[in-house]
Amino acid sequence: MARNVEKHPQRRHWLFPPLLVALCVAVLPGPVEGGEYDLNVQTIGQAFAVLRSDGETTPHRRMTQILRLAGLDLTGDGSSFLSFQTALRFDTDFGALDSDSPVVQTAHRQNQVDLLYAFLTARLFHRRLVLKVGRQIESDSLGWVDFDGARISYRIWEGLKVQLHAGLEVKEDQGLLDTSAYDLDGTASTQVKGQNDYAEPSGVLGGGLSYGGHGASAEVVLREQLRDVYDGVESMRLGAAYRQQLTHWVTTEVTSVYDFYGSQFAGLEGEVTAHLDADLSASVGAQRRRPVFDADSIFNVFDLRARDSLTLRTSWQLSPDLQLQARAAMNWYEGGSEDDGDSGGGGQLSVRWRPGLGIWTRLSHRTDVDQGGRRHWTGLSANTPEYYRLAKFGLGVAHLDFARSTTAFAGTAFSVRADTDLRLGFWGLLNAAAEFRHSPYTDQDFRLFATLNLEFDL
Numbered sequence: 001m002a003r004n005v006e007k008h009p010q011r012r013h014w015l016f017p018p019l020l021v022a023l024c025v026a027v028l029p030g031p032v033e034g035g036e037y038d039l040n041v042q043t044i045g046q047a048f049a050v051l052r053s054d055g056e057t058t059p060h061r062r063m064t065q066i067l068r069l070a071g072l073d074l075t076g077d078g079s080s081f082l083s084f085q086t087a088l089r090f091d092t093d094f095g096a097l098d099s100d101s102p103v104v105q106t107a108h109r110q111n112q113v114d115l116l117y118a119f120l121t122a123r124l125f126h127r128r129l130v131l132k133v134g135r136q137i138e139s140d141s142l143g144w145v146d147f148d149g150a151r152i153s154y155r156i157w158e159g160l161k162v163q164l165h166a167g168l169e170v171k172e173d174q175g176l177l178d179t180s181a182y183d184l185d186g187t188a189s190t191q192v193k194g195q196n197d198y199a200e201p202s203g204v205l206g207g208g209l210s211y212g213g214h215g216a217s218a219e220v221v222l223r224e225q226l227r228d229v230y231d232g233v234e235s236m237r238l239g240a241a242y243r244q245q246l247t248h249w250v251t252t253e254v255t256s257v258y259d260f261y262g263s264q265f266a267g268l269e270g271e272v273t274a275h276l277d278a279d280l281s282a283s284v285g286a287q288r289r290r291p292v293f294d295a296d297s298i299f300n301v302f303d304l305r306a307r308d309s310l311t312l313r314t315s316w317q318l319s320p321d322l323q324l325q326a327r328a329a330m331n332w333y334e335g336g337s338e339d340d341g342d343s344g345g346g347g348q349l350s351v352r353w354r355p356g357l358g359i360w361t362r363l364s365h366r367t368d369v370d371q372g373g374r375r376h377w378t379g380l381s382a383n384t385p386e387y388y389r390l391a392k393f394g395l396g397v398a399h400l401d402f403a404r405s406t407t408a409f410a411g412t413a414f415s416v417r418a419d420t421d422l423r424l425g426f427w428g429l430l431n432a433a434a435e436f437r438h439s440p441y442t443d444q445d446f447r448l449f450a451t452l453n454l455e456f457d458l
Helices: 002-007 016-027
Strands: 035-052 057-071 082-093 112-124 130-141 143-157 160-169 203-213 215-226 233-246 248-258 265-274 280-290 306-319 322-334 341-358 360-372 372-385 391-403 407-424 428-439 440-458
Touching: 130 203, 143 203, 143 407
Parallel strands: none
Antiparallel strands: 035 057, 035 440, 057 082, 082 112, 112 130, 130 143, 143 160, 160 203, 203 215, 215 233, 233 248, 248 265, 265 280, 280 306, 306 322, 322 341, 341 360, 360 372, 372 391, 391 407, 407 428, 428 440
């Protein structure tokens, strides 16, 4: 460890915040009742190793701590006129890559501190006007954007609101804090802020109208993002969504996205869901996707193919211990090479049953015939109930007959995974797992990992 400290002297400084949080958790006597503030501390420790086919073992040991603080009523008069919420995340990596490789090659930067969100909310004019200032996330029919700025919304009358938001986009790693976010070699499968030369902040400006009431909801949103990387190229999109409950058992939903840069609809979706009775439901959905230019990408997005699809789903609860689920889909493509094909489809059938002792078992089979080949996948899983989950087991077998251009994949691949959850009262969860994978076109991989999750409400 001394060698790591000498190589990365900044660790002495950045280790202080997580150690301070751990000290606070250790010395506080227990839950503290209070209606004005809410403090939550979450600690996640990760340890897993990858055994490669060449005999090399790559260990990883990480500690992540998240501190959340919410001031529910800063004025103290019970009106909740002014409130504040913030969350900090501390990441420390003790893995082998931490000392043997440059910091940019690690799954997370060493001793990284991230401000997930921090915003102040003011409710004015009998809560008709809501002002939110700081780092926040805007989620709507266009997706979501994380930005530093301000958002203001005004309730014109009951159910109808207008909103505006503006600021600078925040490009952070929003991946899950578990080992599923990493590839088998231990490297992160998501981008991290500071590791992308094109991850410069862009301006965000948007607004919209929303309505909800009487079994219906609607939304229209316009958002523009000003990019500095490509000489100020702009991205402007208009999104709309509508949902209507036609009867007590039929619901319909339509969403669309129009891209002003490409002067075309980037996406159109529609779905109708029918609940035939309490145990049987079915839905039919249609999608139309068109590639659009993203000024923040270094890739030629025009290589993507336009796609139209139709999807059917059904779910039938035959008994409290037996459930059937089925899905079928068809895709139609435009453009591309001759090897890609112009259409494709697939289907999946799943059976979920409880043979006894509260153990749920699931057997599913999926077949895809699409984009140059076919894939067949069969999976079996079983797990004990949530309140004493001692074991979970999963087995997957896939048969591939797939070719793209000059690359062909054929053969059978399989994976086996077993893990267990041990609950530590109401404040902790320990998860340990082992996984083995093998396929004809990759070397076999084996990994072990454990996750410790601690939560305290103070």
